[in-house]
Amino acid sequence: MNAKQIWQTAIERLRTRVNTAVFTSWFQGTSALSFQDGVFIILVPTTFVKAQLETRFQELIRSTLIDITGSPVEIKIEVTKEQPSRANDQNNGRQPKRTYRLSKGRLTTPLRGKRIENNAAASTNNGQTEGSAQPQENIYTRKKEDYTLTPRPATPPSYKKEQQPAEQHPSYLTYVQEEPQDHEAPAPHEAPIHHPDVSRHEPIRREPPTRMQEYNPTRPGVEGLLNPRYTFSSFIVGKSNKLAHATSLAVAENPGRIYNPLFLYGGVGLGKTHLLHAIGHAGETDGLNVLYTTSEKFTNEIINAIRFQKTEEFRSKYRQIDILLVDDIQFIAGKESTEEEFFHTFNALHNSNKQIVVTSDRPPKAISSLQDRLRSRFEWGLQADVQPPEYEHRLAILRSKCDSLRFTVPLSVIEYIARPVCSSVRELEGALNRVIAYATLHDAPLTVGLAAKALEHIYDNKPPTRTADLSVSEVFDGVCQYYNVNPELLRGKQRDRDIVWPRQVAMYLMREETSASLLQIGTTLGGRDHTTIMHGWEKVHAEIGNNDQVRQEIAAVLESLQHPS
Numbered sequence: 001m002n003a004k005q006i007w008q009t010a011i012e013r014l015r016t017r018v019n020t021a022v023f024t025s026w027f028q029g030t031s032a033l034s035f036q037d038g039v040f041i042i043l044v045p046t047t048f049v050k051a052q053l054e055t056r057f058q059e060l061i062r063s064t065l066i067d068i069t070g071s072p073v074e075i076k077i078e079v080t081k082e083q084p085s086r087a088n089d090q091n092n093g094r095q096p097k098r099t100y101r102l103s104k105g106r107l108t109t110p111l112r113g114k115r116i117e118n119n120a121a122a123s124t125n126n127g128q129t130e131g132s133a134q135p136q137e138n139i140y141t142r143k144k145e146d147y148t149l150t151p152r153p154a155t156p157p158s159y160k161k162e163q164q165p166a167e168q169h170p171s172y173l174t175y176v177q178e179e180p181q182d183h184e185a186p187a188p189h190e191a192p193i194h195h196p197d198v199s200r201h202e203p204i205r206r207e208p209p210t211r212m213q214e215y216n217p218t219r220p221g222v223e224g225l226l227n228p229r230y231t232f233s234s235f236i237v238g239k240s241n242k243l244a245h246a247t248s249l250a251v252a253e254n255p256g257r258i259y260n261p262l263f264l265y266g267g268v269g270l271g272k273t274h275l276l277h278a279i280g281h282a283g284e285t286d287g288l289n290v291l292y293t294t295s296e297k298f299t300n301e302i303i304n305a306i307r308f309q310k311t312e313e314f315r316s317k318y319r320q321i322d323i324l325l326v327d328d329i330q331f332i333a334g335k336e337s338t339e340e341e342f343f344h345t346f347n348a349l350h351n352s353n354k355q356i357v358v359t360s361d362r363p364p365k366a367i368s369s370l371q372d373r374l375r376s377r378f379e380w381g382l383q384a385d386v387q388p389p390e391y392e393h394r395l396a397i398l399r400s401k402c403d404s405l406r407f408t409v410p411l412s413v414i415e416y417i418a419r420p421v422c423s424s425v426r427e428l429e430g431a432l433n434r435v436i437a438y439a440t441l442h443d444a445p446l447t448v449g450l451a452a453k454a455l456e457h458i459y460d461n462k463p464p465t466r467t468a469d470l471s472v473s474e475v476f477d478g479v480c481q482y483y484n485v486n487p488e489l490l491r492g493k494q495r496d497r498d499i500v501w502p503r504q505v506a507m508y509l510m511r512e513e514t515s516a517s518l519l520q521i522g523t524t525l526g527g528r529d530h531t532t533i534m535h536g537w538e539k540v541h542a543e544i545g546n547n548d549q550v551r552q553e554i555a556a557v558l559e560s561l562q563h564p565s
């Protein structure tokens with residue numbers, strides 16, 4: 001392998017080891033210059049990227065390169081001025097190769113069509129610099145589907161990457177190397193696939209049967225599918241996910257003997273996959289045969305097994321598993337053959353006391369068109385839900401994310417990011433990433449003002465959350481208590497600073513946190529008119545944007561209102 005091929009492989013692995021925002025900010029647009037005498041030279045676009053890679057990711061890059069090359073590697077990072085030809089050089093002027101990446105997409109006919117288009121789009125771009133040729137990602141709106149794993153065959157078998165050095169996995173490495181490079185990639189076939197699960201609505205465009213798609217369940221040594229970041233230790237437990245966490249831990253400690261199957265369900269981005277992978281890591285550590293898949297991959301695998309007449313191999317592969325982890329099981333509902341096969345897999349594993357864990361966006365009862373016999377099996381073990389995290393939980397998650405990113409973020413900024421009610425931890429992470437990226441790119445200190453700017457289109461410039469339950473009188477009493485001000489003085493005409501400020505804070509919070517009209521607010525505050533209330537609101541609003549301390553103070557008042565002692 002030459003330096004470019006090594007880096008291409010490394011980049012794909014690194015993509016799975018850091019989050020998308022980090023990858024986009026620091027790894028996209030990098031390339032390899034050379035690899036000689038154990039020194040690997042990486043080219044980056046700016047000194048800033050160089051500094052980031054050297055201070056934060058040097059060890060990660062080094063260990064990835066050592067994994068790939070199997071020899072000690074010293075890294076040098078050099079800055080290159082924009083050289084538009086460099087990206088093209090990667091292919092030495094040949095046609096770009098196709099890139100294949102399996103994402104955790106949703107299995108719908110339109111999506112499948114889209115995925116093929118995506119592959120086609122990717123084929124205009126070479127593997128190493130593909131990110132740079134795509135439009136800049138909006139890190140805040142990224143979805144779980146963006147988390148992609150290393151290129152691999154459509155039917156990944158097993159998963160003991162640590163035990164098998166990369167050199168022993170030529171099949172994995174050669175996927176990147178051996179895709180056709182010097183002639184145009186063949187056009188997808190148009191022939192429909194006659195499979196009951198996929199051809200019901202419309203013919204699906206089909207790729208020619210490349211090695212990539214060939215069904216080979218015994219292919220050895222493909223790198224593990226578990227995200228190394230999704231472990232129990234990086235999972236923050238709160239009220240909203242306590243049961244799911246505890247049952248997952250119990251299953252990890254006693255696979256097959258307790259809560260079998262474990263059915264984790266809940267809304268998007270709330271940690272179901274994280275827990276699934278955490279169970280998988282524990283199983284791998286115990287030397288068990290773990291298989292993580294999504295219902296989409298499972299379906300594809302069945303389709304391929306049928307297509308290549310390898311259903312026996314498929315079955316035998318699935319019967320050897322100690323822990324089967326299936327993400328987004330709801331998508332198998334209504335796909336007759338897939339449900340059928342999953343039913344038999346389930347029974348075989350369950351009868352041999354092998355652990356099955358599945359996730360879904362809803363409980364089994366709510367998965368319409370799921371066969372009753374499967375539904376009843378899902379209800380057999382234990383169902384545990386995950387709910388959106390509450391404020392303190394969001395704070396804890398953000399703190400932990402900052403630690404793992406090795407970024408010091410002031411508490412006030414974390415509080416600002418955590419403030420809005422959010423239905424997905426993924427969104428929360430996205431907000432944090434965005435604020436960090438914004439500060440880094442502008443070389444500016446992390447302040448609440450900066451966070452507000454970075455998130456202005458997302459948080460609508462408000463230190464958000466309207467707490468519908470709060471009433472004006474609760475805010476009034478709470479503010480008086482917090483500032484230790486006599487209620488009569490707050491209602492009165494006195495204009496001393498230590499009365500005026502709490503009064504304005506009350507105006508601000510009544511407007512922000514209750515559904516009261518300006519008239520009601522004015523009445524509660526001693527018969528003031530709406531312009532006075534608006535003036536008070538504006539004063540506090542402006543201070544919040546400019547002054548970290550005020551921001552913290554208001555957060556604390558609000559906290560005292562929401563959680564009165």
Ligand SMILES: Nc1ncnc2c1ncn2[C@@H]1O[C@H](COP(=O)(O)OP(=O)(O)OP(=O)(O)O)[C@@H](O)[C@H]1O
Pocket residue numbers: 144230234235236237241266267268269270271272273274275361397425426429
């Ligand atoms: N309690 C938590 N502690 C730490 N990180 C969390 C927690 N919950 C979720 N996350 C993080 O949020 C992101 C999204 O989580 P995950 O992919 O597990 O969600 P999900 O419930 O499987 O969503 P989907 O339904 O979209 O598949 C991941 O980066 C995950 O690490």
